[in-house]
Amino acid sequence: MGFAEALARGVGALADPLREPVLVALPIFVLFVAVEWFSARLLQAREPGGYQARDAVTSLIMGAASQAFWLVGKLVGLVLYAAVWVYVAPWHLPTDAWYTWVLAIVGTDFLYYWYHRSAHRVRLVWATHQAHHSSEYYNFATALRQKWNNSGEIVAWLPLPLLGVPPWMVFTGFSISLVYQFFVHTERVGRLWSPLEWIFNTPSHHRVHHGSDAEYLDRNYGGILIVWDRMFGTFRRETHRPTYGLTTQVDSYNPFWLQLHEYVAIWRDVRSARSWRERAGFALGPPGWRPAGMAAATPAATPDSPPAGTPPWPADPH
Numbered sequence: 001m002g003f004a005e006a007l008a009r010g011v012g013a014l015a016d017p018l019r020e021p022v023l024v025a026l027p028i029f030v031l032f033v034a035v036e037w038f039s040a041r042l043l044q045a046r047e048p049g050g051y052q053a054r055d056a057v058t059s060l061i062m063g064a065a066s067q068a069f070w071l072v073g074k075l076v077g078l079v080l081y082a083a084v085w086v087y088v089a090p091w092h093l094p095t096d097a098w099y100t101w102v103l104a105i106v107g108t109d110f111l112y113y114w115y116h117r118s119a120h121r122v123r124l125v126w127a128t129h130q131a132h133h134s135s136e137y138y139n140f141a142t143a144l145r146q147k148w149n150n151s152g153e154i155v156a157w158l159p160l161p162l163l164g165v166p167p168w169m170v171f172t173g174f175s176i177s178l179v180y181q182f183f184v185h186t187e188r189v190g191r192l193w194s195p196l197e198w199i200f201n202t203p204s205h206h207r208v209h210h211g212s213d214a215e216y217l218d219r220n221y222g223g224i225l226i227v228w229d230r231m232f233g234t235f236r237r238e239t240h241r242p243t244y245g246l247t248t249q250v251d252s253y254n255p256f257w258l259q260l261h262e263y264v265a266i267w268r269d270v271r272s273a274r275s276w277r278e279r280a281g282f283a284l285g286p287p288g289w290r291p292a293g294m295a296a297a298t299p300a301a302t303p304d305s306p307p308a309g310t311p312p313w314p315a316d317p318h
Contacts (some may be wrong), residue, residue: 002269003086022067029182033060033140036188040139056141058253062131063144063257072148074171077154081167082279084158094162099163102118104173105224112177113228115156116221123151125264126287134258136245143185148259162243177223183204201226204238210240246289 033056040051086090093100110122119129128149135142153174160170184206191197191204201222209220219236222228234258270280278291 003082008074013271015313021172022180025179025182029140029144032183033144036140038184039188050137051139051141052137053309055135055137056139056251058255058258059135059141059145062255062258063146066146066148068145069148073154077157078167079155079162080158081170084129085161085164089162089164093166095166097167100169102158103163104165104169105176107163107165108157108170108173109161109224110179110228111156111220112153112174112223113221113232115153115305116220116223117234119152119234120218120221121286122284123262123289124283126151126281127266130246130262130287131259133210133212133246134250136249138185138187138207138242140182140185140245142210143182147151169242184209187241189300197226198230199227205229205235208236208238210244212245212247213240213243215239216242217247305309 006253014064021038037051037056037067093103115125116129119125128147128151131147132142132145140270157170157174160173161222165173184201184203186203187207196202197204201220202222205220205222205226211217216236219234220226220229220233226235250257250258266283270279273279273282274291279293283288286307
């Protein structure tokens with residue numbers, strides 16, 4: 001199969017709503033948000049599982065806009081994946097084989113773990129991801145508070161077309177993950193049956209991930225499977241109700257500012273840097289990194305900030 005034919009098949013597959021699980025699931029998402037929101041108002045409780053109208057509406061706006069941005073990302077990624085699949089991949093896996101689907105779904109989930117982990121440890125990647133963590137509420141609306149820049153994930157999935165997974169199946173695999181992850185964004189569900197909690201990402205595990213408490217930071221990165229966190233030392237069990245949001249709250253309902261404020265902060269820090277090492281640290285070090293002598297004078301330093309003067313690429317503490 002040539003590049004043009006592979007690209008055309010990929011575009012055709014992505015244009016089929018039945019091959020885009022997120023679009024198929026949208027009415028279900030809306031129903032679950034409505035039911036959870038109504039139950040929160042009926043209970044007249046902010047916590048747990050409450051809703052604040054402006055916060056929820058902001059999440060819905062960000063989610064709707066993310067679909068438009070993601071369409072552009074898919075088209076760019078499709079061109080890249082088709083080129084890799086046609087010209088570099090040593091073999092092409094059949095779309096109707098069960099093992100191709102297993103590789104597409106489990107493979108995207110495994111690579112998502114590593115992308116997600118880097119998104120919390122490399123500030124430039126964190127700038128694309130932090131919008132999803134910006135709500136101080138944890139509910140189904142928060143699940144839809146998605147980033148608008150998906151470039152990191154597109155790069156992260158490159159091994160899959162290289163292994164012969166058809167390009168459109170890579171995006172379908174991740175869409176299945178997104179649908180699954182929607183349902184773990186709730187405080188209405190406690191812990192599940194122990195074997196499920198051991199294998200899968202659950203509401204309990206993902207609440208930990210959204211916590212800004214020091215003991216919960218940089219934990220539970222898994223999308224569908226939590227076994228990656230157990231294997232690679234980033235798992236944390238839920239021991240108390242988390243404090244949700246960022247370690248330094250943005251205090252804004254402006255979707256554009258929520259998406260862009262960290263880029264502005266990086267630019268400001270890079271401009272103030274005194275050396276190329278400091279510039280690299282501000283852009284590529286972990287969120288909150290500060291050079292020696294600057295941390296005390298910088299109110300933006302967060303509880304997860306490394307000590308002043310720590311090299312911009314410290315060993316992952318988890």
